[in-house]
Amino acid sequence: MKLADEEEAMRAGECGPAAQWAIEHQIAVGRYLGALDFVPVTQAHIMADTESLGAAGVQWLERMAALPPDQRRLRIPAITDPRGTDFAAAHRLKQQPWMLDLERRAIAAFEALGVLMTNTCINYQTIMPPVFGEHVAYGDTGVVIYSNSVCGARSNFEGGPSALSAAVTGRTPRYGYHLDERRAATLVVDVGFTPRALDEWGALGAIVGRLAGDYWQVPALVGVDRVPGSDEMKHFGAALASYGSVALFHMVGITPEARREADIMAANATLPRHEVGEADIRAFAASYRRDIDRVDLVVFSAPQLSLVEMQQVAGLLEGRRATVPLLVVTSPQVKPDADRMGLTARIEAAGGSVLSGMCFYQSYAREMAEANGWQRLATNSAKLVNILGGYGYRSALLSMEACVDAACRDGLIAS
């Protein structure tokens, strides 16, 4: 990789050991992925729940945080993805003291480094959405795909160590979706049915993700007959990124880089084409419903809920009572508004639990299942359904309405 003078200085240790480690890490990643140089970035978003870090990762963070302040300075604003707990609710989730201890240590290390503890995976809805063309270093696949596709920003998937490196160096290797040529469509999906509910948007994202297959594919959707809202794009993108490891999509006539098909496809390109219709979306959801007629809990999470989703859940619970655990997970930015507007009180008066600053699958999901006897789960998040298979859950993908119904009928799913 070609290095600028400042990058050479970091590599030589002139900017301290944190910058030296960070630039070496970025060079190793950049060389592997064919980057020729670095690109300046303006924000970093760091995924670092302690289930992923483990004790070894927390110790690694603590060593960096223990450096003298002038040797670990962040060059750009850095924010965080959800934590592994909501401390106020940890006892209800039966999380163990060692989990909370690791979280406290990770938080202390991040705060010492000057990282802003936003603890959210919906920063594009609540903190500071990137603008068109802005180069950023974001973690959380849902954040990256929304920022790239809906906002027109430019980021690769930056895992925690790489996002932190970008915060320290103020740059990232220029490969993948920082490059114009990588942002062209590689497959076309003709959508014969525009989803209505969030779970349907997630199912469509999952199907397209499976068709795409890997990180370097860029699906272009044609035929979407209206402009999806932010929560719809959120569920679609999160599922697409989860099932396909995809970081960028286009919706022709809707997303900013695809006003016309010609904007994202070469004139003579022959791309693979697929059709997805309503029957495919129904079949996808049905594939998860197999043999699940009752669930142990209902979870709204992954991504964290917007204020609008909080209002929808509160409305569906009006006059009803959840009789199995109903977890409603939102961001620390939305939660105070939900409190102030009475949404939290309405959800909790109906037996739900509003959790903040965490995400269900990032919060020791396997240990929570064992401690609480949870095996079968209902959610309207296709992303959550996908992830929890590895954690031993059997999950049903339902509409928000059907999830609330199940929570209020002792977990029984309406046929």
Added chain:
Amino acid sequence: MFIATAGMGGRVEGEALAARDGFSARYDLDRSRGVFSRADHKLAGESYVGRVLVLDAAKGGVATAWMLHEMKARAVVPAALVLNAVNPIMVQGAALAGFTMISGFDVDITQAIPNGAWVEVDPTGERPFIRVVRSKI
């Protein structure tokens, strides 16, 4: 011998655990027991500890960027990862952990390497490679 387009880490040998399926540490593994835990993964129930994983594409989210480091610290970790297609997260995770990984072949590597074969993975030269040292053990 199968040449990869990129590699990192040190030279290792081990028993290949090969399947035409994807890889994500969070989505697919029970990292405490060291086994593939995703019920519909082709390697469900198999131990990955000390094995050379030969799989199709990197899947899932960003957690693997930390998890390879955590797995290596507890010594409940594969010997190496060999993939048809990586995503940046696998590269970032391997870089943090000092983990051996190669990727990008002109054949489907999951079909080229027999499951159970003893293989050598060497990313240290100009041309990273995997080769079968001896067939199924």
